[in-house]
Amino acid sequence: MQFLDEAARGIYGPSAIGIDPSSPIAVAIAALLTSRDSHEYGEGISQLLDRFTHCGHGAIAQSWVDIGGNQPVTPNQLEKALGPATIHALARQSGLPSQEMLTQLSQHLPDVVDKLTPLGHAPEAFGMANR
Known part of the structure; x- marks a missing residue:
């Protein structure tokens, strides 16, 4: 998926995320971490953190x-x-299938989020100034 490929290339180089950007799980991760309004991953990461916080x-x-x-x-x-x-x-x-997607997501999502936040900051650190 272009989103993950561009994000990884911008931070670490083309193969940094460790999954094929055109794979089904990359499609799911990109959809999860991409803001519906701006198509930037920062808002998606904030929403993901909020969802996890609200469920404990x-x-x-x-x-x-x-x-x-x-x-x-x-x-x-x-x-x-x-x-x-x-x-x-x-x-x-x-x-x-939902269960397979959840299994693969549990394996890949932590590393992808980690690599998209290399400085240890929440998405606001990416300067969403393009909005």
């Missing part, structure tokens, strides 16, 4: 942004944080 797993998602190790996330924790409507939409966009 904020420390997990914040560890992906902070400098240091990433806490793992289970498919069940993702399901609780994202909710059925988002899961259905991501599965539809990616073409993956």
Whole structure:
């Protein structure tokens, strides 16, 4: 997916995110982390952090942004944080069955968010000045 490829290239180089940008899981991650209004990933990361905070797993998602190790996330924790409507939409966009999408998302999302927040700051640090 162009979003992930551009983000990774801008920060680390073309293969930095560690997944094929055209893979179904990359489609799901890009859809999850891309703001619907501006098509920038910053707002999506903020919304993701909020979702995890509201369901009691904020420390997990914040560890992906902070400098240091990433806490793992289970498919069940993702399901609780994202909710059925988002899961259905991501599965539809990616073409993956919901449970498989959640499993792959739990494996890749922590590293992608970590790499998109290299300075350990929430999305506002990206200077959403293009809005």
